[in-house]
Amino acid sequence: MKVFTAKDIRNIGIFGHGGEGKTTLTEAMLFNAGLLDRVGKVENGTTTTDFDPEEIKRSISINMALAPLEWKNTKVNLIDAPGFFDFYGEVASAMALCDSALIVVGAVSGPVVGAEKAMQLCQKQGKARMMVINQMDRENANFEKVMEAVNQKFGPSVVPIQLPIVEGGAFKGYVDIVNMTAKLFDGKGEKETEIPAGLKAEAQELYEKLTEAAAESDEELMEKYFEEMELSKDEILLGLSKGVLEGVVTPVCCCSAALNIGVATLLDNMVHYLPSALDAKLPKAYDRAGNEVQLSREGKLAAQVCKTVNDQFGKYSVVKVHRGFIDASVTPYNFTAEKAEKPGAPFLMRGKKTVSLERLNAGDIGVLAKLQYTNTNDTLCDASEQVRIEDIAFPASSISLAVTAKKQGEDDKVISGLNKIMEEDPTIFIEKNAETGDVLIRGLGEMHIDVVCSKLKNKSNVEAQISDPRIPYRETIRSTAEAEGKHKKQSGGSGQFGVVQMRFEPAPEGTDFEFVNAIVGGVVPKEYIPAVEKGLREAMLHGVLAGYPMVGIKATLYDGKYHPVDSKEVAFKSAARLSYKAACAKASPALIEPIYCYNILVPSEYVGDIIGDLNRRRGRMLGMNPVDGGTEVVAEAPLSEMFKYATDLRSMTQARGSFTSEFVRYEDVPANLAQKIIEQAKREDEEEE
Numbered sequence: 001m002k003v004f005t006a007k008d009i010r011n012i013g014i015f016g017h018g019g020e021g022k023t024t025l026t027e028a029m030l031f032n033a034g035l036l037d038r039v040g041k042v043e044n045g046t047t048t049t050d051f052d053p054e055e056i057k058r059s060i061s062i063n064m065a066l067a068p069l070e071w072k073n074t075k076v077n078l079i080d081a082p083g084f085f086d087f088y089g090e091v092a093s094a095m096a097l098c099d100s101a102l103i104v105v106g107a108v109s110g111p112v113v114g115a116e117k118a119m120q121l122c123q124k125q126g127k128a129r130m131m132v133i134n135q136m137d138r139e140n141a142n143f144e145k146v147m148e149a150v151n152q153k154f155g156p157s158v159v160p161i162q163l164p165i166v167e168g169g170a171f172k173g174y175v176d177i178v179n180m181t182a183k184l185f186d187g188k189g190e191k192e193t194e195i196p197a198g199l200k201a202e203a204q205e206l207y208e209k210l211t212e213a214a215a216e217s218d219e220e221l222m223e224k225y226f227e228e229m230e231l232s233k234d235e236i237l238l239g240l241s242k243g244v245l246e247g248v249v250t251p252v253c254c255c256s257a258a259l260n261i262g263v264a265t266l267l268d269n270m271v272h273y274l275p276s277a278l279d280a281k282l283p284k285a286y287d288r289a290g291n292e293v294q295l296s297r298e299g300k301l302a303a304q305v306c307k308t309v310n311d312q313f314g315k316y317s318v319v320k321v322h323r324g325f326i327d328a329s330v331t332p333y334n335f336t337a338e339k340a341e342k343p344g345a346p347f348l349m350r351g352k353k354t355v356s357l358e359r360l361n362a363g364d365i366g367v368l369a370k371l372q373y374t375n376t377n378d379t380l381c382d383a384s385e386q387v388r389i390e391d392i393a394f395p396a397s398s399i400s401l402a403v404t405a406k407k408q409g410e411d412d413k414v415i416s417g418l419n420k421i422m423e424e425d426p427t428i429f430i431e432k433n434a435e436t437g438d439v440l441i442r443g444l445g446e447m448h449i450d451v452v453c454s455k456l457k458n459k460s461n462v463e464a465q466i467s468d469p470r471i472p473y474r475e476t477i478r479s480t481a482e483a484e485g486k487h488k489k490q491s492g493g494s495g496q497f498g499v500v501q502m503r504f505e506p507a508p509e510g511t512d513f514e515f516v517n518a519i520v521g522g523v524v525p526k527e528y529i530p531a532v533e534k535g536l537r538e539a540m541l542h543g544v545l546a547g548y549p550m551v552g553i554k555a556t557l558y559d560g561k562y563h564p565v566d567s568k569e570v571a572f573k574s575a576a577r578l579s580y581k582a583a584c585a586k587a588s589p590a591l592i593e594p595i596y597c598y599n600i601l602v603p604s605e606y607v608g609d610i611i612g613d614l615n616r617r618r619g620r621m622l623g624m625n626p627v628d629g630g631t632e633v634v635a636e637a638p639l640s641e642m643f644k645y646a647t648d649l650r651s652m653t654q655a656r657g658s659f660t661s662e663f664v665r666y667e668d669v670p671a672n673l674a675q676k677i678i679e680q681a682k683r684e685d686e687e688e689e
Contacts, residue, residue, distance in 0.1 A: 545590075
């Protein structure tokens, strides 16, 4: 592919709900551009952009994929983004790469959650957008009904520039609203014809709405429109293009990707209405001191790594060049790692196929291989003009599960393989819980984690298994008790002797352990006091009820005995442990559980369901706050009830809900549940023995 400059480049992300035909549409566009001999099918695993084994197996898009093509002397970098919410990390990468979005809506299903989320992301990030009503060939396809729902959700600024012609239930062509002409598909292309009589009134009404939308984007056009109540075709096109660039107008087209009907016209409209890389909004950037820098396309290199891919051939970094250029002569400097890289010549990826490039100009998207120090979100720049591009905001992980190797002895291989996958997917995290010993994998949903484990098997040839993590319960005491600990050992040779008198009581709030030395008169020599404290700290790792760590204890050593010859540190450590077990068993021991605060964002109509569900989870409501697009529900709930809340919240809200959580404190487990947990812990101990 030849080298393009920013004015002739369109970076367009394809977004929408899963199953609306985004990948099929991408495939049809590649076919129309002459890059494919035949159109692949998702169900057959033959599409260009769904090439990962997991995508083929599941017949869904999991990874963001690039599909650059040339259309009428313009380079169009298509970015096919997944529609399932477990893979919204890939959507974040796609949003960073694109300058504008094509939002795909089904002609039967209408604007479901994926379209809503795509529109929200575009509005939040100031991206120009266009909408296409796809699957017009399907039974029960209804353009008018879908447009009614679209306007109800997104407002009147979403305006059709096409009106489908349907005859006998079949999608035959469309009315071009801007030009007020009709076009029919004849199997080889399109032929112009008269607007059908039954559509003339509707087409005229849409033309007036389109003219009004064009006028609202420009003051001069608005003045002319008020004076003459009409605009010329060129003025309408100018106004619409300006409105799209500013995000105040969203034009709507129609097509059938599966039958390749209307796709060529859609490409024409995308190139015409969506902004070039030269006109697109540039991201924020900062110098080494943290001061904001205004980027332009001219100047020395500034590029961002938006995605990392690891495969059998090595590591690839997908980059978007915001300023300057990259070719084989450039030695990019990694602002984050503070290291120079030597990547060699850039290239393009079309699905899994690579295409060599001489040069990657500002505004373009490409791939660099073998970057040694570089990861997703890093900025590559010129060492003499260092700049950092604002980080991509990836969605926070919302579910944690325990991960282990299926085969004994392969735990290290599992962790090593997962760390490689973490380079590719910034929404996956691995951590070890110090209390429970579980290795936890955090992700965006159960399907997300399941796919990661499948990738692990494919890429690293090691199998992992997932289970619910153990709750980091703890134990404490609620009253005061005293006990003597006596360790005496005499078996020939040097003996061991140590006696302590200890008082155990609840520690002040926020204190895990407090040790008080109240010895007077040297009844326990000072050199043995640290051994008493050490023995207690070791003993407290195992509580007296279920073996969970003991916290919130104040231990006072107030008396004891020693032997001038037989007393040793080990004897006083053992004596301390004995006093701990005896006293804490009498000091009203209690099992306590972690409580988290949850900030749950949902559309207001779901609030009642959310509150009812939280009550069933032993949750406690703290309040509700109105927010843009809905309500924030603030509640506290035990971690043990909320492990798979991400999945359940998605189900309750049709994937419209989201939440964040934060640990706040420990509280007593209700008596009936505590007894079950204690019995379970005892059974597990017996099994281990």
